[in-house]
Amino acid sequence: DIQMTQSPSSLSASVGNRVTITCRASQDIDNHLAWVQQKPGKAPKTLIYAASTLQGGVPPRFSGSGSGADFTLTISSLQPEDYATYYCQQYLRYPLTFGGGTKVEIQ
Amino acid sequence: QVQLQESGPGLVKPSETLSLTCDVSGFSIGSAYYWGWVRQPPGKGLEWIGNVDYSGITFFNPSLKSRVSISLDTSKNQFFLKMRSVTAEDTAIYYCARRVRRSGSHWFLDSWGQGTLVTVSS
Numbered sequence: 001d002i003q004m005t006q007s008p009s010s011l012s013a014s015v016g017n018r019v020t021i022t023c024r025a026s027q028d029i030d031n032h033l034a035w036v037q038q039k040p041g042k043a044p045k046t047l048i049y050a051a052s053t054l055q056g057g058v059p060p061r062f063s064g065s066g067s068g069a070d071f072t073l074t075i076s077s078l079q080p081e082d083y084a085t086y087y088c089q090q091y092l093r094y095p096l097t098f099g100g101g102t103k104v105e106i107q
Numbered sequence: 108q109v110q111l112q113e114s115g116p117g118l119v120k121p122s123e124t125l126s127l128t129c130d131v132s133g134f135s136i137g138s139a140y141y142w143g144w145v146r147q148p149p150g151k152g153l154e155w156i157g158n159v160d161y162s163g164i165t166f167f168n169p170s171l172k173s174r175v176s177i178s179l180d181t182s183k184n185q186f187f188l189k190m191r192s193v194t195a196e197d198t199a200i201y202y203c204a205r206r207v208r209r210s211g212s213h214w215f216l217d218s219w220g221q222g223t224l225v226t227v228s229s
Contacts, residue, residue: 001169034215036153043202043222044145044153049215087153091206091215095168096155 002090004100019075021102025087031101032092035064035073038101047101048073053086080106090091109134111203111220119197119227125190129203129220137161137181141206141214144177144188146199147222154199158206159186193227198222 003026013019023033031051038044048064050055051071061076076080083106088099115127129142134141135200143158155165159177167175174191190197207217 032213036216038153043219043221044216046215046217049217050210050213053210053213055217089153089216091213094166095170096216098153098155101152 001095002029002093004088004090004097004099006086006088006102008102009100010103012105012106012107013078015078019051019078019080019082020075020099021086021088021104023071023073023099025069025071025090029090029092031067032090033064033066034089034091035062036087036089036098038086038087045086047068073103078095078104078106082106096107109205109218111218112203113201113203113220113223115201115223115225117224117226119193119225120229121206121227122192123227125188125193125197125227126164127185127188127201127225129188131184131186131205134182134205136140136179136184136186137183138209142177142179142186143204143206144174145202145204145216145219146197147202148196148199152191156190156201198225227229 005024033051035048036044052064063074085101085103109147113174128202143157159165181187201213202222203220205218210228
C-alpha cells in the first residue's frame with residue numbers, strides 16, 4: 001500500500017493568515033493526489049484533484065501544488081468557514097489511501 | 108448534480124453482517140464511473156473500503172477483502188455494501204462516494220453521501 005503522511009497533525013492560525021499543509025507519499029504517485037476537506041460533523045468534500053486542479057465552486061484561496069511524492073495544500077487567507085480537517089488522498093494505486101489528517105483551528 | 112444517500116441499520120450485533128444501501132440521484136450508475144464506500148471510525152481518519160465499476164467489477168481494500176462485497180442494482184440506481192463477521196472495530200460512519208475520471212487519467216472521489224453511523228454492539 002502507498003502510505004500518505006501529513007504534517008502538521010494540527011495547527012492554529014488567525015483569520016487572514018496563510019496556511020500550508022504538507023503531504024508525502026511513500027512512493028512516486030505523479031500528480032494523482034486529491035485534497036479532501038471535512039468540517040466537524042459533516043461529510044468529506046473533495047477540494048482539489050490532480051494535485052492542483054480545484055473542483056467547481058471551491059474558493060480560489062485554496063491551492064495545491066506538488067508532484068512525485070511531495071505535495072502542499074495552501075489556504076492563502078484563512079476564513080472562519082475553513083475550520084476543518086484536511087486529508088490528502090492518493091488514487092494512483094489500489095487501495096486508495098488517505099493521510100492521517102490535519103486539523104485547522106481558528107485562533 | 109449527483110446526490111448520494113446512505114441507509115441501513117444503525118446497530119449491528121457482533122459476528123453478524125452489516126448491510127448498507129446507497130441511493131443515487133442525478134446520474135445513472137450503470138452508465139459510467141466507479142461507486143464505492145469509505146468509512147471513518149469515531150474520532151479517526153478515513154479508510155477506503157472498495158468500489159464497483161458501472162459494469163459490476165469490484166476492487167477492495169486488502170485489509171477487508173475477505174469480508175466485504177459491493178454490488179449494483181442499476182434498475183433502482185442503488186449500490187450496496189455487505190460486510191460479514193463484524194466486530195466492534197467496524198463501528199464507524201460509512202460514506203458512499205462516486206469516483207469519476209477527469210483530465211484523462213485522474214480517477215478521484217468527487218461526490219460523497221452524508222454518511223451513516225453503524226455501531227457494532229450486542
